[in-house]
Amino acid sequence: MRVARSVALDDVKIEDIEDPVPGDDEVVCDVLACGVCASDVTDWYVERKLPAVLGHEPAGIVTAVGDGVPDVSEGDRVVIHHHSPCGECRRCRRGHETLCERFRSTQLDPGGFAERLRVPADLVSELLPLPDGLEPAAATMVEPLACILRSQDRAGLRPGDGLLVVGAGVNGLLQIAAAHARAVEAVWIREPRADRLALAEGLGAERHGNELVDVAVVCTPKADAIADAAAAVAPGGTLCLYAPPAPDGPPL
Incomplete structure (x- = not known):
């Protein structure tokens, strides 16, 4: 599959990499659309992440489901969340979910600027079904x-x-x-x-x-x-x- 990998500021390369495969409790989605966040084009924020496949506002369709995944089927259209807090730690209890250690460690593989991506187990429960009639491009606005x-x-x-x-x-x-x-x-x-x-x-x-x-x-x-x-x-x-x-x- 193809990905858009940011290798340096103002330098994005289209690369071919292997298709992702879901493990237990994981799913793989084809990316139908992905928004470009202001942070994706903010040099001081992006530079520390490079090289990377950016994109954290994707909508897609489930194409493969790993063992043990409930309530998700191939063909489901979904909004795909990029991080997930634990909801139990001190930071989460104080309303600082974005500072949660699990929130900061979970991520999509490889990122939204790809033809397809793997949704790890911690994020599968965060998938949101797209209602009929909602275009994927519009669905990328769910995260912002x-x-x-x-x-x-x-x-x-x-x-x-x-x-x-x-x-x-x-x-x-x-x-x-x-x-x-x-x-x-x-x-x-x-x-x-x-x-x-x-x-x-x-x-x-x-x-x-x-x-x-x-x-x-x-x-x-x-x-x-x-x-x-x-x-x-x-x-x-x-x-x-x-x-x-x-x-x-x-x-x-």
């Missing part, structure tokens, strides 16, 4: 939407709150849509690009002026945008850095 919802939970966003979203890329637009689903009182947007601003307004966001907000979510790593968002947070409010700046970037 889950991240959005988790960030809003962590920020304490509640019905009746005022939310400022800074940056109207894909994640910013998802923040706006999710916030409206949570019945917030108002959603404001800051975005310098006219095309993105129009998309945000189309989802019901208003251009931000000087309003103080309960929660500000910053979907850009730019230090000046973070500072401006912090200034807009009302006393007792929350600032969420959804796209953290590079570790060696300018101080905030």
Whole structure:
């Protein structure tokens, strides 16, 4: 099968490798679509992983099932999760599932930018069935939407709150849509690009002026945008850095 392997920054090679084979309690899926996360194109984040087959937002179809796998059959269309917390350790109990040792050790083989992949036993229970009519490309948004919802939970966003979203890329637009689903009182947007601003307004966001907000979510790593968002947070409010700046970037 073919994979897209990142061997260096700005250098991706198409390689042929052996097809994966499921072991006990594992499955193999053909990849129907895989999203490109912002982290996949963030140099400081990617460089430490190279060389690697990236891609952690895949949707696929089950093509092989190992012994001992319940409730999964060949032909099932699924969203494939990339990590799985144990749910029992101290970090999980405190709501820090992404810091769980099992979460950090589990992964897809070889990754989503491949024609097919092996889903290890710890991740098989995380497979989500695709409903009829949902296109695989749309299903790749399940993972980023889950991240959005988790960030809003962590920020304490509640019905009746005022939310400022800074940056109207894909994640910013998802923040706006999710916030409206949570019945917030108002959603404001800051975005310098006219095309993105129009998309945000189309989802019901208003251009931000000087309003103080309960929660500000910053979907850009730019230090000046973070500072401006912090200034807009009302006393007792929350600032969420959804796209953290590079570790060696300018101080905030």
